[in-house]
Amino acid sequence: xxxxxxxxxxxxxxxxxxxxxTGHLHGDYFPRAARVAxxxxxLRRNIGNATTIIREKRGSVVAELDDWAELxxxxxxxxxxxxxDLGDHLERLETEVAAxxxxxxxxxxxxxxxxxxxxxxxxxxARDVVKVKSMATQEIGLNEALAEAGISAWETDxxxxxxxxxxxxxxxxxxxxxxxxxxxxxxxxxxEMGNVGVPAPDGLTDDPPALAExxxxxxxxxxxxxxxxxxxxxxxxxxxxxxxxVESEGNGRMCLTLxxxxxxxxxxxxxxxxxxxxxxxxxxxxxxSTGERMNPYTTMWTGVTQGDGPEEFHxxxxxxxxxxxxxxxxxxPALRCIRxxxxxxxxxxxxxxxxxxxxxxxxxxxxxxxxxxLTGVADNPSLPFASTLCGACYEVCPVAIDIPTMLVSxxxxxxxxxxxxxxRERAVFRSAAWAMSRPQRWTRLLRLMRLxxxxxxxxxxxxxxxxxxxxxxxxxxxxxxxxxFRDWWTxxxxxxxxx
Amino acid sequence: MPDRQLVDTxxxxxxxxxxxxxxxxxxxxTAGFEPAPVRRDYRQAGxxxxxxxxxxxxxxxxxxxxxxxxxxxxxxxxxxxxxxxFLSAEEAVRVVVPDGFPDEWLAGSTDSESGxxxxxxxxxxxxxxxxxxxGVVxxxxxxxxxxxxxxxDAGAGxxxxxxxxxxxxxxxxxxxxxxxxRVPDALGRLDPRRPLTWISGxxxxxxxxxxxVEGVHGPRRLRVVxxxxx
Ligand code: SF4
Numbered sequence: 001x002x003x004x005x006x007x008x009x010x011x012x013x014x015x016x017x018x019x020x021x022t023g024h025l026h027g028d029y030f031p032r033a034a035r036v037a038x039x040x041x042x043l044r045r046n047i048g049n050a051t052t053i054i055r056e057k058r059g060s061v062v063a064e065l066d067d068w069a070e071l072x073x074x075x076x077x078x079x080x081x082x083x084x085d086l087g088d089h090l091e092r093l094e095t096e097v098a099a100x101x102x103x104x105x106x107x108x109x110x111x112x113x114x115x116x117x118x119x120x121x122x123x124x125x126a127r128d129v130v131k132v133k134s135m136a137t138q139e140i141g142l143n144e145a146l147a148e149a150g151i152s153a154w155e156t157d158x159x160x161x162x163x164x165x166x167x168x169x170x171x172x173x174x175x176x177x178x179x180x181x182x183x184x185x186x187x188x189x190x191x192e193m194g195n196v197g198v199p200a201p202d203g204l205t206d207d208p209p210a211l212a213e214x215x216x217x218x219x220x221x222x223x224x225x226x227x228x229x230x231x232x233x234x235x236x237x238x239x240x241x242x243x244x245x246v247e248s249e250g251n252g253r254m255c256l257t258l259x260x261x262x263x264x265x266x267x268x269x270x271x272x273x274x275x276x277x278x279x280x281x282x283x284x285x286x287x288x289s290t291g292e293r294m295n296p297y298t299t300m301w302t303g304v305t306q307g308d309g310p311e312e313f314h315x316x317x318x319x320x321x322x323x324x325x326x327x328x329x330x331x332x333p334a335l336r337c338i339r340x341x342x343x344x345x346x347x348x349x350x351x352x353x354x355x356x357x358x359x360x361x362x363x364x365x366x367x368x369x370x371x372x373x374l375t376g377v378a379d380n381p382s383l384p385f386a387s388t389l390c391g392a393c394y395e396v397c398p399v400a401i402d403i404p405t406m407l408v409s410x411x412x413x414x415x416x417x418x419x420x421x422x423x424r425e426r427a428v429f430r431s432a433a434w435a436m437s438r439p440q441r442w443t444r445l446l447r448l449m450r451l452x453x454x455x456x457x458x459x460x461x462x463x464x465x466x467x468x469x470x471x472x473x474x475x476x477x478x479x480x481x482x483x484x485f486r487d488w489w490t491x492x493x494x495x496x497x498x499x
Numbered sequence: 500m501p502d503r504q505l506v507d508t509x510x511x512x513x514x515x516x517x518x519x520x521x522x523x524x525x526x527x528x529t530a531g532f533e534p535a536p537v538r539r540d541y542r543q544a545g546x547x548x549x550x551x552x553x554x555x556x557x558x559x560x561x562x563x564x565x566x567x568x569x570x571x572x573x574x575x576x577x578x579x580x581x582x583x584x585f586l587s588a589e590e591a592v593r594v595v596v597p598d599g600f601p602d603e604w605l606a607g608s609t610d611s612e613s614g615x616x617x618x619x620x621x622x623x624x625x626x627x628x629x630x631x632x633x634g635v636v637x638x639x640x641x642x643x644x645x646x647x648x649x650x651x652d653a654g655a656g657x658x659x660x661x662x663x664x665x666x667x668x669x670x671x672x673x674x675x676x677x678x679x680x681r682v683p684d685a686l687g688r689l690d691p692r693r694p695l696t697w698i699s700g701x702x703x704x705x706x707x708x709x710x711x712v713e714g715v716h717g718p719r720r721l722r723v724v725x726x727x728x729x
Contacts, residue, residue: 053709073538074540081537083529084533106521157706158715178706209712212707216715248704249716249717250718253664253717254664279682282682282686296699296717299695300694308660308661309661317521319517326528
């Protein structure tokens with residue numbers, strides 16, 4: 001409590017310009033990780049099916065709205081306007097939340113956010129907390145930090161439960177366990193549920209409704225008895241102090257309604273200025289995300305309501321590298337992202353590799369621009385290259401983030417950064433940056449590499465001509481398919497695929 | 500130190516330094532950033548053409564059914580019949596009836612008349628009592644035709660949020676005057692300072708091989724009575 005009177009000096013501010021190293025934003029080099037993924041046929045098949053289905057659903061519900069283009073433009077403009085006055089909006093949100101009985105905390109980085117949440121849990125004497133799926137808390141590695149403090153965090157989203165019980169990592173923003181098939185899920189439930197709580201019912205089959213029922217039974221008592229919940233937020237409305245979470249299963253409602261103490265960790269980019277602005281995002285988000293006109297449940301709350309829901313509400317405002325992105329005019333649009341995952345589902349690279357290859361909890365095209373910016377390019381130098389710059393991500397993005405252009409500028413930053421990889425890798429990045437900075441060059445290069453397919457064994461290159469051999473000397477490079485991503489996409493669209 | 504030492508004050512952290520630093524940083528970061536003004540040329544609240552009331556209900560019902568809710572339509576004077584039919588079809592006896600739910604929308608004002616065991620929340624009901632209930636009947640605040648969404652605002656006849664969360668069956672009555680065309684129309688009718696729950700179909704998941712399964716944690720059965728006057 002004694003540090004409060006210490007003024008915020010310049011030196012202090014520059015101590016945390018980037019996301020701290022504790023969370024899940026760093027991975028293996030993308031090409032190496034992608035090699036593993038490409039060699040896993042089930043993963044590729046599941047991801048391929050999932051992205052195809054969601055893409056089609058999205059296309060049809062987006063087509064239902066004849067003002068989609070206008071909504072998209074407004075979605076982008078409102079986020080930009082929010083950023084321009086973010087300081088004021090943050091202060092307004094704080095005032096409104098506090099006026100309604102909530103407590104607002106400010107976390108410069110992951111470590112500070114984790115410390116705050118742990119302290120709240122200690123004061124609430126919570127040994128267990130229930131969690132509703134939240135990318136922000138994954139970003140900061142909250143579950144691990146809580147575990148170190150002796151507090152068990154229980155994920156309640158079905159997919160997150162599968163991931164947590166199976167002790168692995170999410171592979172998609174929206175359907176994080178899509179890499180698991182039903183019999184694996186049954187096996188995980190049978191094996192693990194009993195170790196941590198209510199066991200799986202006897203004779204559990206791999207029928208999806210039976211698996212969903214098993215999750216319902218497993219978690220029910222936990223919802224009814226746990227004192228503290230942790231959530232993320234999809235939006236925070238500055239003018240009213242309202243926080244919003246969208247979900248499907250009802251686990252979100254459980255977490256947001258039943259426990260005595262609620263902690264919401266929200267990135268500072270989640271703000272929107274006014275209540276009315278929600279009319280734009282409530283239309284853009286569900287249609288882009290799950291391809292539904294509206295997701296089954298959306299909860300909105302403002303501070304604490306006497307006799308309804310938690311008695312204590314804490315809102316943790318998280319910077320963790322965001323203010324640094326904000327300062328970069330080229331990178332800034334990434335902060336518009338509403339995490340709908342539409343860009344993943346149209347990405348030919350993501351479709352083939354899945355989310356794990358990106359190494360960060362933010363996968364796909366948005367991850368390729370967001371993760372390196374949050375961590376600094378030196379820590380994630382390969383991600384900006386995990387794209388063919390086909391432009392599909394930009395077209396579907398409901399807030400019009402021009403991801404391809406941002407990737408090109410990030411590639412230039414990697415090439416210029418003396419700390420990014422070793423000398424050979426930098427040479428590759430420079431060449432690739434050159435080649436990829438012009439679509440025609442990249443297309444040409446891909447065609448060249450396609451010829452190399454005859455030389456490749458089992459779908460990966462072992463030896464490439466310079467400068468690419470610097471890369472393949474230490475790892476395989478996924479062989480370009482017979483049809484390049486770009487050709488593939490062009491063919492898809494000409495064939496009347498997704499808008 | 501301040502002289503007020505409140506033991507039960509929720510934790511207020513010593514992050515004033517970070518607060519000021521974050522605010523300083525975001526202000527410095529966006530100095531001179533002048534984005535294009537926001538243009539709202541999408542369809543706003545009350546945008547024309549507005550569908551006629553018949554179409555509005557038709558679209559709402561179509562969307563609700565699409566999301567696996569069961570729906571009946573009836574005259575406002577017949578709501579009790581429709582509600583009772585849904586409850587008895589599901590063999591729901593112990594039913595949560597929130598404060599303010601109109602008596603005439605149940606088949607009788609006493610348990611013996613209606614054949615129900617009414618659970619009222621004045622106690623309030625414990626989570627275990629709610630969990631053991633067969634169902635809950637409520638009114639709503641607004642319904643959005645285009646998306647098939649019903650919004651609860653914890654007002655009269657709806658009760659606190661837990662009441663519509665723990666029972667496995669939710670029967671909700673929507674009156675025609677509560678139905679709006681689109682999302683922007685709904686926001687204008689809602690008070691953000693109330694706890695709001697937007698419901699579009701029963702609880703669902705697509706987490707297992709992308710198979711949509713109705714019902715995980717929220718009510719697995721959503722039944723909607725759409726009531727028209729006259
Ligand atoms: S970048 Fe755009 S499309 Fe991708 S997740 Fe974010 S908002 Fe959705």
